[in-house]
Amino acid sequence: MEKHNGNPARQRKLRFGIALLLTAIAAFLVISHLSFSSFCPQHQTSKPKKQNVIFMVTDGMGPASLSLARSFKQHRDGLSIDDILTLDKHIIGNSRTRSSNSLVTDSAAGATAFSCALKSYNGAIGVDPSKNPCGTVLEAMKLEGYLTGLVVTTRITDATPAAFSAHVDYRWQEDLIAEQQLGETPLGRTVDLILGGGRCHFLPNTIPGGCRADQRNLVEEAIAKNWSYVSDRELFDSLDGGKNVSLPLLGLLAPTDIPYDIDRDSKVYPSLAEQAKTALTALSKATEDSDKGFFILIEGSRIDHAGHHNDPAAQVREVLAYDDAFKAVLEFADSTDVETVIISTSDHETGGLVTARQVSPSYPDYLWYPNVLLNSSHSGEYLTKKILTKKQTKELSPESFLSFIEKEIVQEDMGINDYTSKEIAEIQVSADASAEKLLYYLNNMISVRSQTGWTTHGHSAVDVNIYAYSNSKRINEILYQREAYAGLLGNHENIEIGTFMETLTGVNLEKVTDMLKDIKHHPEGKRASVNGADIHANAY
Numbered sequence: 001m002e003k004h005n006g007n008p009a010r011q012r013k014l015r016f017g018i019a020l021l022l023t024a025i026a027a028f029l030v031i032s033h034l035s036f037s038s039f040c041p042q043h044q045t046s047k048p049k050k051q052n053v054i055f056m057v058t059d060g061m062g063p064a065s066l067s068l069a070r071s072f073k074q075h076r077d078g079l080s081i082d083d084i085l086t087l088d089k090h091i092i093g094n095s096r097t098r099s100s101n102s103l104v105t106d107s108a109a110g111a112t113a114f115s116c117a118l119k120s121y122n123g124a125i126g127v128d129p130s131k132n133p134c135g136t137v138l139e140a141m142k143l144e145g146y147l148t149g150l151v152v153t154t155r156i157t158d159a160t161p162a163a164f165s166a167h168v169d170y171r172w173q174e175d176l177i178a179e180q181q182l183g184e185t186p187l188g189r190t191v192d193l194i195l196g197g198g199r200c201h202f203l204p205n206t207i208p209g210g211c212r213a214d215q216r217n218l219v220e221e222a223i224a225k226n227w228s229y230v231s232d233r234e235l236f237d238s239l240d241g242g243k244n245v246s247l248p249l250l251g252l253l254a255p256t257d258i259p260y261d262i263d264r265d266s267k268v269y270p271s272l273a274e275q276a277k278t279a280l281t282a283l284s285k286a287t288e289d290s291d292k293g294f295f296i297l298i299e300g301s302r303i304d305h306a307g308h309h310n311d312p313a314a315q316v317r318e319v320l321a322y323d324d325a326f327k328a329v330l331e332f333a334d335s336t337d338v339e340t341v342i343i344s345t346s347d348h349e350t351g352g353l354v355t356a357r358q359v360s361p362s363y364p365d366y367l368w369y370p371n372v373l374l375n376s377s378h379s380g381e382y383l384t385k386k387i388l389t390k391k392q393t394k395e396l397s398p399e400s401f402l403s404f405i406e407k408e409i410v411q412e413d414m415g416i417n418d419y420t421s422k423e424i425a426e427i428q429v430s431a432d433a434s435a436e437k438l439l440y441y442l443n444n445m446i447s448v449r450s451q452t453g454w455t456t457h458g459h460s461a462v463d464v465n466i467y468a469y470s471n472s473k474r475i476n477e478i479l480y481q482r483e484a485y486a487g488l489l490g491n492h493e494n495i496e497i498g499t500f501m502e503t504l505t506g507v508n509l510e511k512v513t514d515m516l517k518d519i520k521h522h523p524e525g526k527r528a529s530v531n532g533a534d535i536h537a538n539a540y
Contacts (some may be wrong), residue, residue, distance in 0.1 A: 012316055018044050022215030051475075053141070053291035053338040053501060054280075055114070057160055058322055059107055060304025061350025062462050068452070069319035071355065075370040080289045084424030085320075086327040087344070090127055092479065093466040095494045097348045097447065100129045103461045107304065108171040110347025110494060117498030117509060125159065125177065126167035133167035133519050135512025137501045138295055142190040144507055145292040147247070150191060151279045153258045154301035156181065164297050165191050167521045174201040175212050176520065182250075183224050185519050187512070192247045193282060195275045197254035209255040222250050242281025249282065260302055261321040263382040272300060273325040280332045292348065293338050295505075298325065305466065306379070307350025311443045312452040313376035315353070330469060339472040341479070341504065343488065343499060346464035352455025358448075359448055372450035375415025380385075380443040383413055387431050387438060402428060411440075416445060465494070478504065 031212070058065075077083075080231045099109035100119040112120045116134035118125060128134050150161045157166075157174035166180040178201040183189030202218040203210030212218075223229055225425070230236050230251045239245050258269050270278075276298050283294040300322030306315035312453055326344060333340040358364035378386075390396065390404060403446050405423050410416050423445065430438040446452060466488050470476045481487025502509055 011299070020294060021382040035190065039189060040054070044372070050291055050293050051138075051319070051340065051341065051472075051505070052284075052287075052333075052336070053340045053505060054340065054508070055137075055294045055295070055297050055501065056326065056329065056335070056342065056344035056467075057103040057111070057114070057156075057297065057299040058303055058319075058321045058346045058464075059160055059299055059301050059309040059343065060348065060350030060459070061188055061319060061322070061346045062353060063462055064353040064355060065303065065307075065315060065319050065349075066465070067355050069316045071368065072316040072373055073320060076374050085323045086330065087323055087465075087467050087505055090326075090330075090342075090469050091465050092468050093293050093488050093490045093492060094463040095101060095272065095345050095462065095492050096465055097346075097494055104459050105348050105494075106158035106171075106459065107347050108163060108317050111160040113494040114345075114347070114498045115164045116502075117502055119495060123170050123172075125162045125169075125171050125173070127169060128165075128170065129371070131521070133513065133516040133521055135496060135509040135514075136164050136298065136391040136515060137505070137507065138164040139190045140502070140507035140509055140512045141295040141505055142192075143187065143425055143512065144504075144505070145285050145290070146291075147192045147287055147324065148279075148291075149193035149279050149294065149296040150181075150188060150196065151193075151272070151275045151296065152196035152301045153275075154196065154299070154305075155200065155446035156194055156196040156252065157198050157201045158257075158301065158353040160299050160301065161297060167516060167519050169522055173428060173523055175196075176523075177377040178212075178218055179200050180519075182227070184517055189248065191284075192280055192294075193245075193251075193255070195251040195257055196301075197252065197258045199252040199255050202252060211319055219250070219252070224298075224455045230458075233270065236270050236278070238272075239278055239282070242278040242283075242285065245278070245282035245285070247286055257302060257305070260318060260379045261305065261383065262377070262379050264313050271324070271391075272298070273328045275308045278327050279412050280329065284332075284336060284338075287338075293340070297320045299331065300325065304350045305381075307353060308452040308457055309380055309439055309443055310351055310447060310457060311380045312353075312450055313373045314381070315351075315447055316370075316373055326467070326514070328459065333471045334347075335470065336471070339459075339470070339475060341470040341472070341475045342468060342469040343497065343501070345494075346362065348459045349464055350459050351457070352460045352462075354452075354453040354455070357448065357453035369449055369450045372415070372446060373452075376413070376446050377415065378413050380439045380446075383409055384435055384439045384450055386413075387427070389445055391431055414442070414446065416449065418449075419445075442538075463491070466497070 074083055078253040097105050099105035099122050101121040108125050110120045110121050112124050117134035120129050138148050157177040159171045162177045165175040168176050199209055199213040204212045204215045227248045227250045228246045289293050303318040306318050313486050329342055355368050405427050408420050430441045468479050468488055479487050479488045
């Protein structure tokens, strides 16, 4: 056998091959180091240039919600079967949603996974499983010089906005959450703009619309600290779409949650899209001379409530209202020269929604009827309040009350003409029993006729979609990385979304966590009050 060592030609080839291999290894190590440095905050050597981060949450929206809303819109607007939602055009992955103590998460733990990039227990607001406060992306970016905002359609003290701007052991500590959102933390004020519902927890329960357990009037206190304050549609309109905003801004546009979009009076309450555009314009204007951009959370909050209520007519309108907001945010991103990234996902799915339902013992029909949802002009929540209000006035005889239910509620408001006398009687029985029973019965009448299925009044463990967009080629290249913690393409744990925002912006959550050790976060005394007028007020 010929020995390679004695062959100069073979030696030269071998040396050349080794040199090529070493060059490749060196290049790989250099590239790996640069890539690792660009994605890992502990090894980052330079700060990213000016950028805006827009994080959007569809609370309670699973994949079936998109199917429901898309088919409904096609039917309502006479569109072709290939017409899709704006969201559909930007899906890049999906997220696993479990919390630290359950395969089925609640909104508090789900939002904390996004804000702190860690798993925590159901009910946790900005704290880890040991109830230690954890620094959030919003807080970290504020400390780095960014401006920050929260825009929601529920109470601003509810789980998702709270998890970015407060730290409490339990989500029901909404009085304390309100205090922290206005700056009563070791970090000082970290939120520059607030728009949503929830005046209740900013006002004492001794005045109309207030529900604080103490006598503090946080609205007056905020104004004294130079917060601008808007509380109704007229004052919101005075903001001129965000061109006439003085930060910090506190916008509490409803006592509790802003009404469902199906019930919303546009003369009284702005849409989510209007709120989002106003907030983006205001924050963009305020940062135009800064080398830092802004972070904003925008939540389509009440998709979740429609799921809890098993209300398909409200559900489709909430999803479409969010899709309109998403479109408005895309338009903003395309209009600015600042590098901007939009990330949209859900904390969990609610209701176990499916666009099918077996309504008889025989083999199920392969049918779904969006026209039933179109004919329904109000949510079950709205109709429940309407029926109970009428019942409490005691102005009608039993016969007249049944006639009211039949004609005004079922025929006019629900758009149902094939009702039975048994159903009318059952509505009256439900009204005598409880608001919740009445709510569920009314919504089931719509669900059965449209053949929309629900498996629970709670949450499910189904994976939820991730949507993303950027006006920056650099950020898009990062978004579409497949590796865990690098990009968002493919399937991810929800905490990876929080880590993505941390690494993209170069902030350090551990540093903020260290600064929060002394924050007040344990509950004291009795559970914070909840407005009894709210139907299913504890819908999580």
